[in-house]
Amino acid sequence: MTSTIFVLNGPNLNMLGRREPGIYGGKSLEEIGEECRTAGHEAGLVVDFRQSNHEGILVDWVQEAADAAEGIIINPGAYSHTSVALHDAIRAAGRPAIEVHLSNIFSREPFRHHSHISAVAVGVICGLGPTGYILAIAALKQQIAARG
Ligand code: DQA
Numbered sequence: 001m002t003s004t005i006f007v008l009n010g011p012n013l014n015m016l017g018r019r020e021p022g023i024y025g026g027k028s029l030e031e032i033g034e035e036c037r038t039a040g041h042e043a044g045l046v047v048d049f050r051q052s053n054h055e056g057i058l059v060d061w062v063q064e065a066a067d068a069a070e071g072i073i074i075n076p077g078a079y080s081h082t083s084v085a086l087h088d089a090i091r092a093a094g095r096p097a098i099e100v101h102l103s104n105i106f107s108r109e110p111f112r113h114h115s116h117i118s119a120v121a122v123g124v125i126c127g128l129g130p131t132g133y134i135l136a137i138a139a140l141k142q143q144i145a146a147r148g
Pocket of ligand 1: 011012013075076077078079080100101102103104105112
């Protein structure tokens with residue numbers, strides 16, 4: 001049976017391609033989404049790729065994933081550094097979640113060095129640009145298979 005995974009993107013990631021390309025690269029979120037759907041398809045996964053600028057909507061989607069998805073990949077954007085609500089939602093969802101950041105948050109400003117999400121993620125990938133999403137899809141497939 002084909003598993004569905006949610007790939008969730010937080011605030012300002014809709015601006016990719018135009019937003020600080022020296023940090024985040026030149027690809028648009030639409031292009032990254034297409035690459036994720038292709039990689040998912042090759043891995044036998046259906047990728048439901050979404051973006052919101054609103055914390056509560058991201059919380060709603062994580063809650064939805066508890067019933068509608070086998071796992072979650074999330075780039076929470078700036079909410080990584082602030083959102084206890086997203087931390088709680090991921091903890092409660094009972095689904096493996098992988099946190100992705102395009103940039104290396106540890107080589108940037110100190111306020112980016114802590115993420116509230118990392119403690120409830122099975123793993124974290126950062127600094128590898130859009131490739132991080134593709135690596136996360138492969139890793140999430142393993143996590144889902146290991147859970148049976
Ligand atoms: C980001 C890193 C965050 O610190 C930042 O607020 C973002 C993007 C990344 O993908 O590198 O919006 O999550």
